[in-house]
Amino acid sequence: MSSTVKKNEFALALVIGVIATELCQQASFIVLPALNSLSEYYSDVPFSQIQLITTLVYLGIVPFSIISGMVAGKYIKYKHLAILSCLIILAGGLFPVLVRDNFTLILASRFVCGIGQGLAYPLCNALITRTFKGDLQSKILGIGVVVLNLSGVFYQMVSGWVCDISVHYIWFVHLVLVIPIVLMIFLLKEPEDAVEEKDGQTVNVVSDKPHFSMRIIAICAGFGCWFIALYSVSLNMSSIIAYNEIGTSATAGMAGSANSVAGIVAGAVFAFLFRHLKKFVLPVGIAASVIGLGLCGYATNVPMVIISQFCVGFATFTVSTTIAHDFGAIVAPDGLTLANGILAAVWNFSAFLSTYFIAAITNITKSDNPATPVRMGMWVALIVGVIWTVFRLARPKELEP
DSSP states (O other): OOHHHHHHHHHHHHHHHHHHHHHHHTGGGGGGGGHHHHHHHTTTSOHHHHTHHHHHHHHHHHHHHHHHHHHBTTTBOHHHHHHHHHHHHHHHHHGGGTOTTOHHHHHHHHHHHHHHHHHHTTHHHHHHHHHOOHHHHHHHHHHHHHHHHHHHHHHHHHHHHHHHHOGGGGGGGGGGGHHHHHHHHHHOOOOOOOEEEETTEEEEOOOOSOSOOHHHHHHHHHHHHHHHHHTHHHHHHHHHHHHTTOOOHHHHHHHHHHHHHHHHHHHHHHHHHHHHHGGGHHHHHHHHHHHHHHHHHTOOSHHHHHHHHHHHHHHHHHHHHHHHHHHHHHSOGGGHHHHHHHHHHHHHHHHHHHHHHHHHHHHHHTOOOTTHHHHHHHHHHHHHHHHHHHHHHTSOGGGOO
16 A cells, blocks of 8 residues: 555544544533523522533633643543543533432533543644644644534534423433544544655654743633633523523524534635735634624624624634644644643633623623623723734744744
8 A cells, every 4th residue: 555545544534533523522512502491490590500501611621621731642542532531521411311400410510521521622733733734734724623613503503402392401412422432433543743754764853843832821811811701602692682582592502503603614714814814814803703792792683693603703713723723833743732732721711710700790780681791891802802913913923834
């Protein structure tokens, strides 16, 4: 078998493996359309605690995404870690079926899901950036985002539909994770080290980039501050729809899916945008986030909510994919998994903190309108986004991969 055929087979297996790992990462979206229905069923539980059903997942992701970044490919094979993460999510996602009247145990099961998602989060981007370079890397990163968000569309649409039948049926949506488990068992392969021809021999490529850089911390800090405000849209979307009496849980599922559809679009056009705009892709993403927050904050009909979710989704995945692309230019290949693990930790801890951002704004304004924190989030995202963009545009040109 020729080396070209072997390389193509490995690339195909890697793409399928990426698809499988991406299917795990959006599992937390299953409960988003059902938050309002869950608050009605658990009527004696404050809504801030109902939101923990979502945000505790992100709290679990924080430490375990960093752990994954430290051990993946070094102490545990990527394949074994990916399968383990998916099994943990599946177990945690189905457990509430057995304890539906024990809210405390349901919260504990959501943290277990976070452990699984944390282990899975850094794997996809690390596999891609270790294997592909240049414009091809941008394209594959974009494909990964498309797959990621297609799963999000599916999870939220199905969850919204079954929630209208019974809120307890949403937990069974996690059974879909059996599919990526099977794919990873049979098709996922370990990434190969980059090689080059030297003096007639094939040798491993030695990178002159550092294994870690404080730029990673700075980039993740900016992203985290921005995302705290941005995520208020997802947390309060179903409540805004109910408060304004413009739809049901199925409506929330449809609007939430617009977020994922936008992610698909962002992934599909990312290579084109990055090729032509380079570091100016970031301001485009920031502007989309501010527009999305504004539309949702002042929404009076379903189309406004759907468009707002589209803008927020486009912003989230345009900015995050830009960061993943930059990591490939900043650190050596063996440092990419840790860099992506830190990004995942900051991303999800910011989502967890968004609950307290919402509570703080609600307490300060004394408003029972769930749109109020989103309106304030618009200004926070604008201020943070402008500061972050100024520093981003001033970065050295050589960091443009």
